[in-house]
Amino acid sequence: MIDKLKVAIVGAGIGEEHLQKGFAPAADLFAVTTICDVDHARATAMAARHGIDDVVTSFDDLLERGDIDVIDICTPSKLHFAQTIAALEAGKHVICEKPLVSSLREMDALEETAAAARGLLMPIFQYRFGAGVQKARLIIDSGLAGKPYFGSAETFWRREKDYYANSWRGRWSGEMGGVLVTHAIHIHDLFTHLMGPVDCLFGRIATRVNAIEVDDCASACLQMKSGALASLSATLGSQDQISRIRLMFENVTIESGHVPYAPGREPWTFIPRNDEIGDAINAALADFPSRADGFEYQVRGFHAAIADGAALPVTLADARRSIELASAFYHSARLREDVCLPLGKDHPVYDGWVPAWATKSAAE
Structure with missing residues (x-):
């Protein structure tokens, strides 16, 4: 030790x-x-x-x-x-x-x-390490959920002028993006963590809420590698703040809690197709351990990786998936076309989504 x-x-x-x-x-x-x-x-x-x-x-x-x-x-x-x-x-x-x-x-x-x-x-x-998302992952991985049909992820938050008083916020050269990479990135990670990799994406971004350079509204239609369809939506102009994931599978509909800054935590709702599936889900979750979640669980896992050679709780492959999703989202929104993943080294957005004029301005 x-x-x-x-x-x-x-x-x-x-x-x-x-x-x-x-x-x-x-x-x-x-x-x-x-x-x-x-x-x-x-x-x-x-x-x-x-x-x-x-x-x-x-x-x-x-x-x-x-x-x-x-x-x-x-x-x-x-x-x-x-x-x-x-x-x-x-x-x-x-x-x-x-x-x-x-x-x-x-x-x-x-x-x-x-x-x-x-x-x-x-x-x-x-957020991956909240008990709610961990229970959802258990049900999906066990096969109880069945075939995925459709999913949605919503980041409906509020940010106003005082939030952007900090000079690096709201700028491409500071935040490197808007609602997509600063706010919704967590729930999009949770979504793909549960629903698997994205195949193709068609996205839109807009700046409607604040007088800033970067996006504060976004939406996208996705097809997952599994064949399921999905929608992602985010805004910083909601009067009430919620984060919500809803996943429709063959045997169960799964919905997260709505707390804006803790979407991984309980309560999550599991609506079974029938009583038999409901009983199987209850049995699978009966012995779910009570344990630390969030930051604590993740840093404890980091210590185990260093001390004992355990697997890292979040990997560079996980981070790459979130960066690739953001890259595809921005590219699709600007070109108004479908973008399919993975993105290779020859893809126009491989070098980044930050506009060239912002990169040049920062360098000067």
């Missing part, structure tokens, strides 16, 4: 949620020793709230330190790729928030670096 892993959290925004919901409940395995943020006052305030003494403002300084085992990257999206590469090359274990990268080219480069690295890399998709 290895000692507690020492963690530096980089980014005092969502990073605090990682600490509160992940590392603190798993304090038997991890010790968060360092908070890093370019805003020293913000980092100091977060550190003080959690009794942490070490505060730094330079990410590069962390790379040379032998007293840090894990770097948890919770910075603006535009920084994820470069910081993850640097941390892996420095021999650190790395956790990184979504989106991991902004192109399949970067994804390939990251996979190559990770394969040669001493440390492990884990993308964050914590």
